[in-house]
Amino acid sequence: MLSLGSQFLVALGMLIGILIILLASMWLERKALAHFQFRLGPMRTGYHGLLQPIADAMKMVVKEMSVPEGVDVILYKTAPFIVFIPAFMVMAVIPFTATIKAADLNMGIFYVMAVLSISTIGYMMAGWSSHNKYSLLGCMRSIGQFVSYELPMGLSVLAVVMMAGTLNLNSIAQAQSCSWNIFRWYIFKQPLAFIIFFIALNAEICRVPFDLPEAESELVAGFHVEYSGMRFALLLMAEYVGLFTLTSICTTLFLGGWYGPPVLPGLVWFFLKTFSLIFILFWTRATLPRVRADQLMSLGWKVLMPAALINVVITGLLIMLKVY
Amino acid sequence: MAIKTTQFLNMGPQHPSTHGVFRMMLELDGERVVKCQPHLGYLHRGLEKLAEMRTYPQIISLTDRLHYANAFQNELTYCLAVESLLGIEVPKRAQYIRVMLAEMSRMQNHMIFFGALGMDLGALTPFFYSFKDRETILDFFEEIAGARLTFNYLRIGGLKEDLPEGILERIYAFTDQVPKIVDEYEELLSGNEIFLARMKGIGILSKELAINLGITGPILRSTGVAYDIRKVEPYSSYEDFTFSIPVGTCGDNFDRYKIRMKELRESNSIVRQAIERMPEGEICAKVPKIIKIDGEGYFRTETSVGEQGVYIIGKGEKSPYRIKFRSPAFVNLQMLQYVLPGGLVADVIATFSTVDICMGEVDR
Numbered sequence: 001m002l003s004l005g006s007q008f009l010v011a012l013g014m015l016i017g018i019l020i021i022l023l024a025s026m027w028l029e030r031k032a033l034a035h036f037q038f039r040l041g042p043m044r045t046g047y048h049g050l051l052q053p054i055a056d057a058m059k060m061v062v063k064e065m066s067v068p069e070g071v072d073v074i075l076y077k078t079a080p081f082i083v084f085i086p087a088f089m090v091m092a093v094i095p096f097t098a099t100i101k102a103a104d105l106n107m108g109i110f111y112v113m114a115v116l117s118i119s120t121i122g123y124m125m126a127g128w129s130s131h132n133k134y135s136l137l138g139c140m141r142s143i144g145q146f147v148s149y150e151l152p153m154g155l156s157v158l159a160v161v162m163m164a165g166t167l168n169l170n171s172i173a174q175a176q177s178c179s180w181n182i183f184r185w186y187i188f189k190q191p192l193a194f195i196i197f198f199i200a201l202n203a204e205i206c207r208v209p210f211d212l213p214e215a216e217s218e219l220v221a222g223f224h225v226e227y228s229g230m231r232f233a234l235l236l237m238a239e240y241v242g243l244f245t246l247t248s249i250c251t252t253l254f255l256g257g258w259y260g261p262p263v264l265p266g267l268v269w270f271f272l273k274t275f276s277l278i279f280i281l282f283w284t285r286a287t288l289p290r291v292r293a294d295q296l297m298s299l300g301w302k303v304l305m306p307a308a309l310i311n312v313v314i315t316g317l318l319i320m321l322k323v324y
Numbered sequence: 325m326a327i328k329t330t331q332f333l334n335m336g337p338q339h340p341s342t343h344g345v346f347r348m349m350l351e352l353d354g355e356r357v358v359k360c361q362p363h364l365g366y367l368h369r370g371l372e373k374l375a376e377m378r379t380y381p382q383i384i385s386l387t388d389r390l391h392y393a394n395a396f397q398n399e400l401t402y403c404l405a406v407e408s409l410l411g412i413e414v415p416k417r418a419q420y421i422r423v424m425l426a427e428m429s430r431m432q433n434h435m436i437f438f439g440a441l442g443m444d445l446g447a448l449t450p451f452f453y454s455f456k457d458r459e460t461i462l463d464f465f466e467e468i469a470g471a472r473l474t475f476n477y478l479r480i481g482g483l484k485e486d487l488p489e490g491i492l493e494r495i496y497a498f499t500d501q502v503p504k505i506v507d508e509y510e511e512l513l514s515g516n517e518i519f520l521a522r523m524k525g526i527g528i529l530s531k532e533l534a535i536n537l538g539i540t541g542p543i544l545r546s547t548g549v550a551y552d553i554r555k556v557e558p559y560s561s562y563e564d565f566t567f568s569i570p571v572g573t574c575g576d577n578f579d580r581y582k583i584r585m586k587e588l589r590e591s592n593s594i595v596r597q598a599i600e601r602m603p604e605g606e607i608c609a610k611v612p613k614i615i616k617i618d619g620e621g622y623f624r625t626e627t628s629v630g631e632q633g634v635y636i637i638g639k640g641e642k643s644p645y646r647i648k649f650r651s652p653a654f655v656n657l658q659m660l661q662y663v664l665p666g667g668l669v670a671d672v673i674a675t676f677s678t679v680d681i682c683m684g685e686v687d688r
Contacts, residue, residue, distance in 0.1 A: 037452035133333050137355065137669065208446055209518055217341040217444045218673050289518050290446025292670040293355055 011092075011102050018091055022240050023053035028275075029282055036286035057233070065229035068131065075129035080227065080234035082122030086115045087241040094248050095170045097258045097266040108169035109161060112249055113154055116204065119238065120146040123213065126235070127223035138222025141293055142213035145203055148300035149210075153200035155308035156193040159315040160186050160253050169249070173257030185256040192311045194254045196304050198277075201250060203296070205242040207281055209288040212296060247277040330358055333669075337366045341444045341673050344683030348660070350672065357672060360664040362657055367687040375647045380406055380615040381480055383647070388474035390649060391685040393433040396425040396465075397627040398649075399478040404559055405623035405634040406480045410615065415606040418482035419561040424598040425468070425477075426560075426625075427591040428495075431502070432461045433628035434584045434591075437680045438509055441581060444677040445522055450512055457505050464495055480615060482608030496599050502592040506585060514585070523578035527663045527675035530575065537658045541630025542587065543679065546572035546579035553626040560625075565597050580678040587628075616640055629653045629680060649688055653681035 027042070027050060034041030042049025067073060093108040095101040105111050120143060127139020161167055163186065164175040178184040187194045203210040214222035224235045251257060251273040258266030260273075291299070336347035345366035351359040371390065375383045387398040400422055407414060414422075435454040442450025462472045467488055469477035477484050513519045529539075531547045544551055552569045554562045570586035572579030617638030624633040630652025637646040656679055664672055 033448070037449050038456050039452065133331060137333075140354075208448075211446065215446065215670070217446060218670055220340060286449050287512075288447060289442065289513070289516065289522060290670075291518050292522060292668060294668065295518075295521055 007102070010100075014091060014102050015088075018088070018241065018244070021244050022237060023057070025240055025244060025275075025278060026053040026056070028278070029285075032279065032282040033286055036283070060233035060236075061230060063229035063232075065231050068226050070131040071226065072129035072131070075125045076226075077231070079122050079126035079129060080231045080238075082125060083119045084122075084234040084238040084241075086118040086122075087238040087245060089115045090245040090249070091241075093169055094245065095173055095252060095257060096248075096270050098170070098174075100267065101170065104170055105168065107167045109157055109172070109249075109253070110167050112169075113150070113157065117146070117150060119242075123223050126227070127213075130223070130226040132226050134219045134221070135223045135225045138213045138215070138219045138225070141215075141219075142206070142223060144293070145206070145210065145212060145296060145300075148297055149200045149203040149304070152196050152300065152304035152308040153204065155305075155312055156190075156196040156200065157253065159190050159193040159308075159311050162312070162315050162319060163189065169252050169257075173252050173259065176256035177259050178256060178261075180261050182256065182260065185254065185259075187254040190254065190311070190315070192307060193315075194250075196308050196311070197250060197254065199299075199304060201246045202281060202284065203300070205239060205246055207243070208285040209291050210296060211290060212293055215290060217290075243278060243281065244274070247281070248274045250277055329353060335672070336363075341677065343440065343677075343681055346657075346676075346681070346683055346686070348664075348672065348676075350664075350669070352669065355668045355670075357664050357667050357669065360661050360672070362660050364654070364657070365687055367683045369684075369688065371688045372647055372649060376643055376645070379642045380617065380644070383644075384478060384480075385474070385476045387649075388476060389684060390651065390688065391627070391629070391653075391682045392473050393436050393682065394429055394627045394629065394632075394685070395473060395475050396422075396429040396478070397625060398632060399475065400426055400560065401623060401625045401627070401632045401634050403478045403480050404625065405621065405636055406615065406617070408623055409617050409619060409621045409636060409638070410480070410611075412481050412609050412611060414482055414560070414609055416561065416603045417605045418607045418609075420598050420602050421483060421487060421607070422478065422560050423562065423565070424495075424595050424602075425465075426627075427594045427598070428461055428464065430591045430628040431588055431595075432458045433680075434588045435461075437584055438513075440680075441674075441677045442513060444673045445519065447513070447519075450509065453509060453512065460498055464491065464498070467491055479608060479611075481611035482606070486607050492599050492602060496596065499592050499596050499599075503589060506588050506592075510585060514582070520578065522670070522674055523581060523678075524576060525574075526577045526667065526671050527678065528574060528576045529659055529663055533662060534575065534659070537662075538655050539630070539659055540652050541626070541628070541656065542583045543575075543580055543630070543656055543659070545569060546583045547575035548573060553624055553631060557624070559623075564601070565594050567594050577674055577678045580680075584680070614642060616642055617644065624650070627652060629682075629685070630656055651685040651688060653679070654686045654688075657681060657686060 031041045042052035045051040045055050090112050092102045093105050093111055123142040124139050127135045164172040176185050206213050227235060255273045258270040260269035330351050330353045333350045333352050335350055336342040337345035347363040349361040350357055371386050375386055384399055387402045388395040390398045435458040439451035439454035466472050469475035529547055531549060534544050534547045548571055550569050550571045567590045570583050572583050618640040620637040622633055622635045624631050632652055633650030635648040636644050639645040663675055
């Protein structure tokens, strides 16, 4: 058990670390997307535009935070924090390696699912209080989307929890410990759960093809159409933090966390896996068009939900028959 | 008291995907469209009035400004109208070059359509794919006419000047690539599940309604009517070329998209035929120094959007008494109020994108 002081230091280090990861993933996304599209992306600020996210952040900080007429001021001003803070709170339980982690909660994955749901309220507040029809449509879409994708996500996690016999993320990763035998990773034992989780994750962080709440070509910018300056930056950052936290949870649940062939240290394995997943998300963004709201719902309720339920039943049977 | 369950949404004139300054007043029930009322006129520049104060050759530069992707075709329509009123016979070489340029601009128009459609559906990459290839065509245009969008290259009676040396070979080499390019486009979107779900069976326009509204061009053909002015009333030697008219089956968004992809290939084959059989000779007919028209006449051509018409009334002056541009996109936009109700907000964008308009042409 760490002392209170050292725990604080770990948390602080993590906070700074996540900010660096945030900026890095922003840069990576712009570069990856650019190269998918015969472009170079940012090139002028620093070596191959490395300082571009910092320049963007500086711009955001100095911009005026305008409050349009007719908004519900209290809700409008608090909403970005309610979106942003839960995204950061998830970071607390992610085990980067066996030792590098902020908190070792016994109900880790349960905590993650619970905290993630909070941000839905933030999206709703932002959309409702903005006094704008586009953001109202965007907020209605986001609520429908989050509610219908949290269920299959939870059920796919349940299958993993049943196999590991624990809710603790650290123990779930340890259950997949391996050296060269990477077939101990749950992605090979639970491929269906992985696919469902990955699709739901994509919907949860509102990325193409599930970026309906902010659908640029339809709703201009959806729920954050009226936000500017740092408040907008918070909403944007929440999205990128969500991108990293959810993919790292996916790594922990399905890709064996920090375990891998002993050629690289655990931390490197962890980031390698996480950023591979992030890259797949960038790739999807560059390839796919956006789905329509009703198609999104029918995919969630008619395909993912039954599939996740069947997966839970099959997992239960296999555990009962002592196959796993 | 009855509770009002619908809300009005003003989509445009400032909106990322209304392709300029088009405005739709939507009545929404949740996300479902109950009523759609289009509003136009935000880009009205009075081109027809301006034309009344200019001499006949000067008007060519105005027609460039109707549709930025169709400038050659608009110039062609106007020049053909004046030539038919004056009874001028254009040399064969000039006619072939005009056809080649018109078809090349049809190709690049459909490339813009492809990119913008992808953008409107939320896919970013098609836009960059198509604009990269469109750039090649624009480079050819720049070399031929000296400008990329507003060419002012056609003249009454022929062309401003002959083609630069060796450009035909390079255009021919490019047309070899085009089928591969279109294959690549189709790989990116045509088979995509999400794309099909967004396009198939959405925004269905019936054959009868299309004819009653006077809709022309790819949209009319997508409903199954094989009507193309290049075949019906061939102009500028179109009768010399062999090409087919792609026809759709049910007139939904996907048909409208598919027709344009097929037309891209057909236009490419016309360009190849024009280069293969390019005659030698004059590029401009003998034209009176000062053009004066007495009488009136209408001339129409098939541009990438539909039937582009020019109606000229001359009273023996250097300038026309009245000139009217019949712009196809203006007429085609009528379909929105019939097709959109019942769909979702996302369908509004998809359907509007497949109409393929340019506000400069709609508002004139």
